[in-house]
Amino acid sequence: KQEVTQIPAALSVPEGENLVLNCSFTDSAIYNLQWFRQDPGKGLTSLLLIQSSQREQTSGRLNASLDKSSGRSTLYIAASQPGDSATYLCAVKNSQGGSEKLVFGKGTKLTVNP
């Protein structure tokens, strides 16, 4: 059974700092890994999707890496801004019980202080 863990559960940084969020998963037979952002009272917004054959994806100040063999992914945020404050969730897609499922971690709550 796939389990996704995100560390730390919460992170507070001053504006302008570069930071890394971590995600680990137990079953390396994944189709893809996705990073989402969730703002309070809102749904999830997809940030980056890394296919199992890829090692990283970049979008603006965000860079996500994937090391499938070790079951790890990182989300790097450069030059953080107060608007980056949100909960960041990692999710992996793999096959379980004959169905493809997206399994989520519990998220890292990021606070960027001005």
Place this chain on the structure above:
Amino acid sequence: DTAVSQTPKYLVTQMGNDKSIKCEQNLGHDTMYWYKQDSKKFLKIMFSYNNKELIINETVPNRFSPKSPDKAHLNLHINSLELGDSAVYFCASSLGYTGGNSPLHFGNGTRLTVT
């Protein structure tokens, strides 16, 4: 706007009642999902439909019944509501299912409170 929209945004009801949550997407996706986010913010899949066909049915009580009249709609009906059903329910959609690499698009959630 192209989006996943679900209604209502808030739902407060008493134990034992029956309620429905509606979801619609205009993204042209063929796969839709219901997720439940509990008080600890843990997001877990409940159901998934691909082209109106039920694909995933997690260990969810029979009181929960999804219905997909067409590819763009996936509704969730809940019978005999219990206190433990209080949570935020998210609808999502994606393009393709098997082996697909389409990111999920989420609605803004329905906060259900059972009193």
